Amino acid sequence: xxxxxxxxxxxxxxxxxxxxxxxxxxxxxxxxxxxxxxxxxxxxxxxxxxxxxxxxxxxxxxxxxxxxxxxxxxxxxxxxxxxxxxxxxxxxxxxxxxxxxxxxxxxxxxxxxxxxxxxxxxxxxxxxxxxxxxxxxxxxxxxxxxxxxxxxxxxxxxxxxxxxxxxxxxxxxxxxxxxxxxxxxxxxxxxxxxxxxxxxxxxxxxxxxxxxxxxxxxxxxxxxxxxxxxxxxxxxxxxxxxxxxxxxxxxxxxxxxxxxxxxxxxxxxxxxxxxxxxxxxxxxxxxxxxxxxxxxxxxxxxxxxxxxxxxxxxxxxxxxxxxxxxxxxxxxxxxxxxxxxxxxxxxxxxxxxxxxxxxxxxxxxxxxxxxxxxxxxxxxxxxxxxxxxxxxxxxxxxxxxxxxxxxxxxxxxxxxxxxxxxxxxxxxxxxxxxxxxxxxxxxxxxxxxxxxxxxxxxxxxxxxxxxxxxxxxx
Amino acid sequence: xxxxxxxxxxxxxxxxxxxxxxxxxxxxxxxxxxxxxxxxxxxxxxxxxxxxxxxxxxxxxxxxxxxxxxxxxxxxxxxxxxxxxxxxxxxxxxxxxxxxxxxxxxxxxxxxxxxxxxxxxxxxxxxxxxxxxxxxxxxxxxxxxxxxxxxxxxxxxxxxxxxxxxxxxxxxxxxxxxxxxxxxxxxxxxxxxxxxxxxxxxxxxxxxxxxxxxxxxxxxxxxxxxxxxxxxxxxxxxxxxxxxxxxxxxxxxxxxxxxxxxxxxxxxxxxxxxxxxxxxxxxxxxxxxxxxxxxxxxxxxxxxxxxxxxxxxxxxxxxxxxxxxxxxxxxxxxxxxxxxxxxxxxxxxxxxxxxxxxxxxxxxxxxxxxxxxxxxxxxxxxxxxxxxxxxxxxxxxxxxxxxxxxxxxxxxxxxxxxxxxxxxxxxxxxxxxxxxxxxxxxxxxxxxxxxxxxxxxxxxxxxxxxxxxxxxxx
Numbered sequence: 001x002x003x004x005x006x007x008x009x010x011x012x013x014x015x016x017x018x019x020x021x022x023x024x025x026x027x028x029x030x031x032x033x034x035x036x037x038x039x040x041x042x043x044x045x046x047x048x049x050x051x052x053x054x055x056x057x058x059x060x061x062x063x064x065x066x067x068x069x070x071x072x073x074x075x076x077x078x079x080x081x082x083x084x085x086x087x088x089x090x091x092x093x094x095x096x097x098x099x100x101x102x103x104x105x106x107x108x109x110x111x112x113x114x115x116x117x118x119x120x121x122x123x124x125x126x127x128x129x130x131x132x133x134x135x136x137x138x139x140x141x142x143x144x145x146x147x148x149x150x151x152x153x154x155x156x157x158x159x160x161x162x163x164x165x166x167x168x169x170x171x172x173x174x175x176x177x178x179x180x181x182x183x184x185x186x187x188x189x190x191x192x193x194x195x196x197x198x199x200x201x202x203x204x205x206x207x208x209x210x211x212x213x214x215x216x217x218x219x220x221x222x223x224x225x226x227x228x229x230x231x232x233x234x235x236x237x238x239x240x241x242x243x244x245x246x247x248x249x250x251x252x253x254x255x256x257x258x259x260x261x262x263x264x265x266x267x268x269x270x271x272x273x274x275x276x277x278x279x280x281x282x283x284x285x286x287x288x289x290x291x292x293x294x295x296x297x298x299x300x301x302x303x304x305x306x307x308x309x310x311x312x313x314x315x316x317x318x319x320x321x322x323x324x325x326x327x328x329x330x331x332x333x334x335x336x337x338x339x340x341x342x343x344x345x346x347x348x349x350x351x352x353x354x355x356x357x358x359x360x361x362x363x364x365x366x367x368x369x370x371x372x373x374x375x376x377x378x379x380x381x382x383x384x385x386x387x388x389x390x391x392x393x394x395x396x397x398x399x400x401x402x403x404x405x406x407x408x409x410x411x412x413x414x415x416x417x418x419x420x421x422x423x424x425x426x427x428x429x430x431x432x433x434x435x436x437x438x439x440x441x442x443x444x445x446x447x448x449x450x451x452x453x454x455x456x457x458x459x460x461x462x463x464x465x466x467x468x469x470x471x472x473x474x
Numbered sequence: 475x476x477x478x479x480x481x482x483x484x485x486x487x488x489x490x491x492x493x494x495x496x497x498x499x500x501x502x503x504x505x506x507x508x509x510x511x512x513x514x515x516x517x518x519x520x521x522x523x524x525x526x527x528x529x530x531x532x533x534x535x536x537x538x539x540x541x542x543x544x545x546x547x548x549x550x551x552x553x554x555x556x557x558x559x560x561x562x563x564x565x566x567x568x569x570x571x572x573x574x575x576x577x578x579x580x581x582x583x584x585x586x587x588x589x590x591x592x593x594x595x596x597x598x599x600x601x602x603x604x605x606x607x608x609x610x611x612x613x614x615x616x617x618x619x620x621x622x623x624x625x626x627x628x629x630x631x632x633x634x635x636x637x638x639x640x641x642x643x644x645x646x647x648x649x650x651x652x653x654x655x656x657x658x659x660x661x662x663x664x665x666x667x668x669x670x671x672x673x674x675x676x677x678x679x680x681x682x683x684x685x686x687x688x689x690x691x692x693x694x695x696x697x698x699x700x701x702x703x704x705x706x707x708x709x710x711x712x713x714x715x716x717x718x719x720x721x722x723x724x725x726x727x728x729x730x731x732x733x734x735x736x737x738x739x740x741x742x743x744x745x746x747x748x749x750x751x752x753x754x755x756x757x758x759x760x761x762x763x764x765x766x767x768x769x770x771x772x773x774x775x776x777x778x779x780x781x782x783x784x785x786x787x788x789x790x791x792x793x794x795x796x797x798x799x800x801x802x803x804x805x806x807x808x809x810x811x812x813x814x815x816x817x818x819x820x821x822x823x824x825x826x827x828x829x830x831x832x833x834x835x836x837x838x839x840x841x842x843x844x845x846x847x848x849x850x851x852x853x854x855x856x857x858x859x860x861x862x863x864x865x866x867x868x869x870x871x872x873x874x875x876x877x878x879x880x881x882x883x884x885x886x887x888x889x890x891x892x893x894x895x896x897x898x899x900x901x902x903x904x905x906x907x908x909x910x911x912x913x914x915x916x917x918x919x920x921x922x923x924x925x926x927x928x929x930x931x932x933x934x935x936x937x938x939x940x941x942x943x944x945x946x947x948x
Contacts, residue, residue: 015618018828021631057611057836064835132613139533139606144489147597147793157495183657183821190664195690198672211817218668220694319621320625323826328794340692343685347657352823354492383664439907474582 009052018021019054020061031071031085042072042080064286109312113426118255118404121316125375130364135355142354150350152342153183154326158357162312162326165360170251170287171297172310180327183347185283187217188327192245192309195329195336196279201245205233207435212247212283221245225437228253231443232260235267246272246280250299251287254448255435257398257406259419265299272307279333283311288369291377292400306330314356316403316453324348324356340436372426376403376453377458383452386464392471394445403453406432408445409469415446421470427463479556483526489703494535501536505545505559516554554776570893587900588937592729592878594928595790597947599849604838609829614859616828624824626653626816628800633830636786636800639834644761645771651760652808654801657821659757659787661799663689666719667782669803670753671808673850679707681909683728686721686757695719699911702727706734709741720746720754724773726763729923731872731880739773740905746781753807757785764849766874780804789831790877791843798822798830811876850877850927857926866945877927880906882919885945889920896945901937 009026011019014225030036030404042048045063045346063080066072072080138146153159159176166172166464182188189212193200202216216223226237233248246268250260260268272278282299300310310328318324329337346353359365380399387407395408411418415431422429431441432447452460483500485493504510516522519537523530537554540546546554612620627633640646655661662684667674668824676690680699682734690697700711700720707722720742724734734742746752756773774784784802792798820827833839854873861867861881869882889905896903904923907913926934938941 009678013618015616015622018616018619018631020832055611055615057607058615061832061836064837097478123618126621128621133531135613136610137529139609141529141532142489144487144597145492145600146489147600147795148489149794152543183661184819186818187657187661187821190661194695199695214814220667221798306648320623321621322817323819323821323823340688344660344689345658345794345797347661347797348823349797349826351824352826358494358535362535 004060011052011054020058020065020178023048023052023054023059023062024065027066028071031082032278036082038082038084039318041078042082042084046080111423111426112428114455114459114466115428116430116450116452116463117428117452117454118402118430118449119316120451121319121403122372122375122379122453123319124456125372126319127364127368127371130362130368131355131359134362134364135351138351138354138358142343144352148350150346150353151179152344152346154179154348155350155357156360158353159325161324161360162238165365166298166310166328169295170284170312172302172328173301174310174328178329178331180329180337180344181348181353182325182327184213184315184323185311185325186211187286187347188311188325189281190219191327191337191341192281193221194220195333196277197246201242201249202245203233203238203243204247204437205249205253205254205256207432208247208437209249209283209285210435210437213437221361223280223437227312228256228258230258231264232258233264233268235264235271238271244277244279246278247283248299249283249285251284252298252401254285254402255398255404255406255430255432257400257402259296259401260299262302265302265405268443269299269303269305269307273305278307279309280307281309281311285311285313286316286402287312288317289373289376289403290401291373291380293446300328303330305313306332309333317365317372318359319355322352322356324352357384379452379455379457380405382457383450383460386460389472390464390468392468404430404449404451406447406449406467408447409471411446413446418446418448418470422467425466425469427466429467478714482603485528487892494532494539494696495546497522497526497528497533497536501540502543502545505540510556511512512556512558515552515558516556518553530923564700565778567850570770573627585682585897585900586902588929588933588940589702589902590878590924590926590937591902592904592923592925593790593794593819594875594925595793595877596846596849596853596927598930599844599846600793601622601838601842603835604842605829605833608832608836609836611824611826611829612832622824624820624827626809626820627651628820628822628826629678629824629831631835633800634828635831635834639664639839640772640784640786640802643769644758644786646802647775648784648802652803654803654811655820655822655827656799656801658786658789658797659736659799660685660689661821662799663755664693664816665801665811666868667693667695668815669807670719670751675716676719676721677707677712677717678721678911679723679727680911681724681906682721682911683757683759684909686913687859687911690721692737697849699909701734702730704732705738706732707738707742709745712745718751718753720752722754722773723757723759725758725770726764726872726875728759728876729872729878729880729904729906731874731876731878733770734773736776739776743773743777743779743781747779752781754781755783755785759785759787759788762791762878763847763850763877764875765847765854774802780806780899783807789862791839791846792830792833796826796830798826853929853931854879856931857924857934860935864938864942864945866942878904878923878925880923882921882923883945889922892920892944893920896941899940901940903941 009023011022045056045059058371064123067074070083071085073083074080155366159179162179163176198220201222203224203226203229204213213223227234272280284298300308311324314322384399387396392410393407394410398406419429419431430449481810485496503820519530519533523533530538541548544557547557549556633653637650672694675696677698677700678687679702702706746754758772774782781791787799788796858873861870865886867881868884872880889907893903893905906921
């Protein structure tokens with residue numbers, strides 16, 4: 001029986017599993033496997049934290065958890081002692097549950113070696129130190145104000161920063177009072193029926209960003225797929241069939257990567273201006289990352305008739321887990337919002353808003369964007385180089401912005417068959433047909449989306465090498 | 475002309491205005507008033523931060539802001555210098571805007587000396603050090619995982635903590651996979667039409683929590699007010715007129731403070747069990763704070779037919795600005811949610827979820843609740859004592875839980891007239907009639923809500939003294 005004080009716990013610091021959880025899991029395992037005997041005393045939190053080079057509260061966290069599950073008990077003035085776990089009535093069950101959970105994670109990790117997710121972002125290079133500095137500073141100097149209730153549409157200071165940023169980088173012209181800060185795009189879309197009314201007919205490009213489509217459907221809106229050409233969504237169909245709302249991504253259409261030229265933009269704005277109830281939702285999702293040519297200003301910027309509802313997010317420019325998006329409403333719609341929805345409290349915690357605000361105001365955000373732009377460009381260039389070497393790559397499009405590339409593949413398989421084949425060898429690819437609203441995305445030759453934002457060059461290389469194996473059947 | 479290095483900036487640390495903003499405002503004012511001359515060099519951020527005893531990044535924040543507004547400029551290797559502000563084209567405007575903002579704040583502060591808000595909480599005694607410790611720990615040890623995308627319905631670890639807490643303290647029986655963590659009650663209510671379908675008929679107690687009522691209306695639901703008696707909502711009307719959803723607060727009805735006895739609860743559950751489409755939304759808002767008698771277990775706990783949708787929040791138990799609530803769905807509704815809404819990302823930032831999770835797991839939450847319970851009880855006892863001294867107080871109800879008291883007033887004025895009179899002398903009170911759905915809350919004698927959660931004993935005393943002046947016209 002080994003002495004507990006000699007307990008060496010291997011900790012992985014890659015952040016995948018919280019440290020306290022690793023400590024908790026390790027000790028629990030030792031207890032269950034009988035490596036630590038009942039009644040034995042655990043090292044003090046002070047000792048173990050020093051021993052493992054982690055903060056004391058991390059160890060406390062692990063111990064608390066073991067106590068709450070009955071593996072150990074805290075004895076006043078004496079410390080933590082191992083319990084007799086044989087009588088933990090629900091142990092078996094809990095074990096099963098946790099093991100399956102662990103298994104699941106492992107199997108997923110084992111199965112998918114490279115995931116070409118089009119929505120993944122590079123977290124490795126996030127300006128974590130700046131973020132920490134800002135957060136810590138807020139926590140210690142502004143903590144009183146962190147807990148006072150804030151403004152329903154978001155903190156004024158943050159809306160001011162967003163307004164400035166959107167004006168400078170996207171040509172969006174608005175005042176802070178037209179901005180609603182909210183907990184993600186889907187939440188902000190949920191506000192539309194409350195502002196514009198229910199039972200609206202929404203026209204979307206097809207293929208498109210399916211989360212938005214499914215959200216509209218969940219909200220009881222009719223969604224109609226509209227054909228795209230090289231210029232983006234076609235205007236004719238909008239006029240023919242009555243449409244209230246058009247959802248578009250003019251600066252970089254997802255997934256096609258089309259950039260809507262000025263002429264089409266003007267036609268679209270003209271279409272909207274013709275009827276009172278018509279509106280355009282401009283989703284400007286990854287406009288921050290453009291690698292070739294000038295960034296195109298937002299559609300909102302050229303709207304003279306209060307017809308464009310602008311939607312942006314920090315999910316890609318900072319991180320998805322940040323969960324902050326912003327909606328810019330035309331003034332007359334903002335009035336409606338204030339009438340009907342003014343009582344909604346902000347869906348974003350104040351501390352999160354103030355952190356982002358300071359992050360922007362101190363210039364970290366801009367620096368971060370510039371840094372990431374060059375990092376993504378490097379990845380993209382590398383990716384394109386690698387793709388050009390491949391026989392099975394027939395055509396490449398949409399590589400000038402964003403974090404994914406659309407590829408026409410030389411293959412007798414359908415894109416969904418290719419997805420399954422790829423999954424079989426541990427690579428996740430994204431068939432274009434999945435992004436068609438009415439599903440009829442049958443192309444002459446298969447098209448797939450490959451994202452590179454979240455991948456290292458090594459991983460891109462490895463993933464493509466794997467894909468070679470399945471792509472060369474023809 | 476005074477030397478900038480002698481600049482003494484008076485800082486208020488009450489947290490009302492962020493420090494960097496105070497520094498920014500002060501320097502800006504000095505520049506505008508010409509107290510600091512153009513071209514003069516500002517003290518270095520290092521000097522000023524030491525001088526003012528604030529962190530350096532606070533000063534940097536202030537300087538950045540002044541730079542971005544053109545009051546000062548940063549010269550490489552030399553420092554920050556005052557600009558010639560006479561040519562700041564939008565200065566006048568910006569000034570006006572800011573002055574009006576400042577005015578607004580001041581006037582509000584001047585006008586309302588005591589606000590008996592029924593929803594305000596005590597932030598003064600919040601366990602800020604524990605919160606800081608937990609946050610800092612996460613920030614420095616788990617930061618990698620903070621930015622990875624989490625689970626749509628919330629982090630498993632947090633849902634586990636919530637499940638345990640609800641079981642132990644509220645008798646709610648559920649598994650973590652029935653819990654949806656979301657950005658506030660209103661957001662979680664917005665999910666209901668997506669789960670239960672649109673055009674539902676909702677029955678609510680009247681008076682009730684109007685935000686919920688307005689949310690249902692915004693979602694296109696029909697809302698019907700149902701009479702209450704001493705036991706809470708009446709069952710007869712539910713049976714007579716077809717009703718799909720009943721929204722109730724059995725453990726402590728807002729604003730009446732009624733506690734629904736077991737018999738009525740059973741009748742309500744029986745009513746719901748009779749038809750497939752019937753559901754009960756149990757809003758358990760301030761059940762944490764009960765001062766007299768045993769806490770009553772949740773309605774959900776005694777539901778055998780998967781009919782209760784349980785809604786809880788951390789807004790009162792921690793702070794409104796935390797913006798985290800939780801919905802416990804019956805399993806069959808959770809299946810629908812997973813089918814239709816699984817793609818929604820969590821509306822709560824991961825860092826916020828992990829902070830609350832650690833806060834609960836380390837036992838801070840429980841300690842905080844116990845501490846606050848006794849603090850609120852003390853306030854309540856004091857408040858009741860003071861009220862009993864008053865001739866104008868005819869009847870007191872609902873004082874055994876929550877953070878507000880309902881008072882029947884001896885007065886010839888209506889409750890809304892009293893509200894206006896009180897506002898005139900700088901006291902905010904809450905007329906009961908405001909909480910009636912159909913507005914017909916005309917009582918024989920006026921009833922008002924007085925909250926004490928956010929007030930110090932001194933403020934309660936002062937507020938009541940002020941009220942005496944207007945209450946004694948009879």
